[in-house]
Amino acid sequence: MNSYLEASARERLRALCDAGSVREMLPPAARVISPHLAQLNAPVSFDDGVIVAQALLGGAPVFVAAQEGGFMGGAVGEVHGAKLVGLLRRAVRERPTAVLLLLDTGGVRLHEANAGLIAVSEVMRALLDARAAGIPVIALVGGSNGAFGGMGIVARCANAIIMSEEGRLAMSGPEVIETASGVEEYDARDRALVWRTCGGKHRYLLGDCQAIVPDEVSAFRLAAQQAIAACASAPVELTLAALEQEQQMLDERIERFGAMRDPLEIWRALGIADAAGLPVLEIDAFIDSAAAHRLGAN
Helix, strand or coil: CCCCCCCCHHHHHHHHCCCCCCEEECCHHHCCCCCCCHHHCCCCCCCCCEEEEEEEECCEEEEEEEECCCCHHHCECHHHHHHHHHHHHHHHHHCCCEEEEEECECCECCCCHHHHHHHHHHHHHHHHHHHHCCCCEEEEECCCCCECCHHHHHHHHCCEEEEECCCEECCCCHHHHHHHHCCCCCCCCCHHHHHHHHEHHHHHHCCCCCEEECCCHHHHHHHHHHHHHHHHHCCCCCCHHHHHHHHHHHHHHHHHHCCCCCHHHHHHHCCCCCHHHHHHCCHHHHHHHHHHHCCCCC
């Protein structure tokens, strides 16, 4: 199987890394499960919906976490988050070439509420600690659940994000926005609108992800290797100046596009003549047509 979208978390992990190199930490046999779900008569998973492992990528040692979107939508609970934190903290001690986060998640489990929210905050802190230690963290987003909620923020804390067209990235999911603000504000059933708003192509054009690839595990593998190499050749330090520069970029984006109701308007404002034709373009053709117009391209 080469489709990243259709693969399970373990299939993605094993296909992405060098053959035979994956060594799971806390595998299902360890039966480390959430202490909360059974009390609610909710199903449990013996790996709590996330695989953490060490492996090789192109011969270089990496740590990898892969969320299983098929278990509770990849949502984060106490144990799920603790496994991510443990992986990132171990990375600081053992210093792999990079940490890869294969995100496929709707955010925090409502079943675990505050425990899940605290877990996500701890993941963010551990991720930034890894980056401060000089270990790049690369987020891959191409699963059916995308990367939403707190894990959407975690993704934006990474050194680089790699997405497919099918991937989605945002703080709040479409159904959440519709529930809070009404269908007139955001129709979650309008799939074309949803992908125009938070899909890989839009995120690439806004500069929110550094690479967009076809829905192929091999393409994600190559892009991950390239992102790691780019981080090694031009490391980005976590400084106040860099944070202020990022905030200025966001302020300018709101000032420029804040009044626009549809991403098509944004694409036209970026100078893309055939904005309406972008959603149907294959990735290579899309990059050729739109890459020069994306924010931060010049």
